[in-house]
Amino acid sequence: MSMTSSRTQKVVVVTGAGIGIGRATAKAFGALDYRVIVTDVLQAEGEMVAAQIREAGGQAEFYPLDVRDTNACNGLVATVEKKYGAIDSVIANAGIAHRVPLDELTDEKWDLTMDIDLKGVFRIIRAALPGMKQRKSGSIVAVSSIMGVAYGWDEHAHYSAAKAGVVGLVRGLAVELGRHGIRVNGLAPGFIRTAQALSEQHSKGEAGLQAVSASIPLGRVGEPEDMADVITFMVSDKARYLTGQTILVDGGLAIQSH
Ligand code: NAP
Numbered sequence: 001m002s003m004t005s006s007r008t009q010k011v012v013v014v015t016g017a018g019i020g021i022g023r024a025t026a027k028a029f030g031a032l033d034y035r036v037i038v039t040d041v042l043q044a045e046g047e048m049v050a051a052q053i054r055e056a057g058g059q060a061e062f063y064p065l066d067v068r069d070t071n072a073c074n075g076l077v078a079t080v081e082k083k084y085g086a087i088d089s090v091i092a093n094a095g096i097a098h099r100v101p102l103d104e105l106t107d108e109k110w111d112l113t114m115d116i117d118l119k120g121v122f123r124i125i126r127a128a129l130p131g132m133k134q135r136k137s138g139s140i141v142a143v144s145s146i147m148g149v150a151y152g153w154d155e156h157a158h159y160s161a162a163k164a165g166v167v168g169l170v171r172g173l174a175v176e177l178g179r180h181g182i183r184v185n186g187l188a189p190g191f192i193r194t195a196q197a198l199s200e201q202h203s204k205g206e207a208g209l210q211a212v213s214a215s216i217p218l219g220r221v222g223e224p225e226d227m228a229d230v231i232t233f234m235v236s237d238k239a240r241y242l243t244g245q246t247i248l249v250d251g252g253l254a255i256q257s258h
Pocket of ligand 1: 065143188
């Protein structure tokens with residue numbers, strides 16, 4: 001494919017796209033005719049997502065990417081820009097949520113969460129910015145959490161801190177980059193049915209998700225596709241005047257009175 005024809009198709013990079021919210025988001029972009037750069041530390045899962053997008057008639061490729069690795073983030077962006085001319089959008093989704101009570105929260109455990117959930121967001125965005133600035137165009141979404149914008153989460157203070165950090169990063173970058181034609185927004189998911197939330201060890205587990213459903217005004221926990229549709233909206237031209245906002249998408253959980 002020539003460079004000219006490839007630029008008729010927008011290119012999106014999604015981190016942590018092998019499973020969960022990232023996978024649903026990658027597939028949603030595939031259906032919207034984006035070229036989807038599926039990245040994850042999970043190789044088999046990521047390759048399967050890219051294959052499924054292609055089978056559905058879309059364009060996708062998998063690249064292994066650990067967002068803790070600055071050179072790998074820079075290298076991925078360079079590879080994709082060389083191959084396809086530009087990156088139009090970055091979805092900084094990769095994240096972990098490990099349960100660690102404060103008295104067991106070593107520097108290493110704190111740093112691991114910060115390194116993935118906050119610095120990993122910064123790393124992939126930083127890599128993509130020179131190209132976006134040059135073209136005066138770009139749309140970025142970083143994934144925060146209800147635990148970063150509205151709730152505290154016991155034994156996950158490090159996670160809440162990292163996810164609150166994402167909100168600040170989104171605001172700061174939106175102000176810095178607006179004049180360059182780049183929009184930066186955040187998504188704060190509520191309780192979403194993914195491996196992360198289904199973990200009995202680190203999160204709610206199946207029974208916990210069922211229990212919390214009763215207190216969600218829309219009557220159910222979220223599905224990854226519920227997040228993907230908001231992310232694709234935020235990236236799209238429909239949201240052309242939206243920047244610096246982290247949108248809480250939680251089925252109404254946080255706004256009800258008790
Ligand atoms: P998930 O199903 O666990 O998917 C996250 C993906 O990111 C996994 O493939 C994971 O691989 C990958 N990942 C972990 N560390 C990575 C690294 N260093 N570099 C690249 N990829 C890495 O979780 P999810 O629920 O879809 O979460 C997606 C995002 O939404 C996360 O930022 C999460 O914190 C946020 N979120 C989720 C919920 C929820 O209820 N599910 C709520 C609020 C916010 P491994 O499986 O090997 O770790």
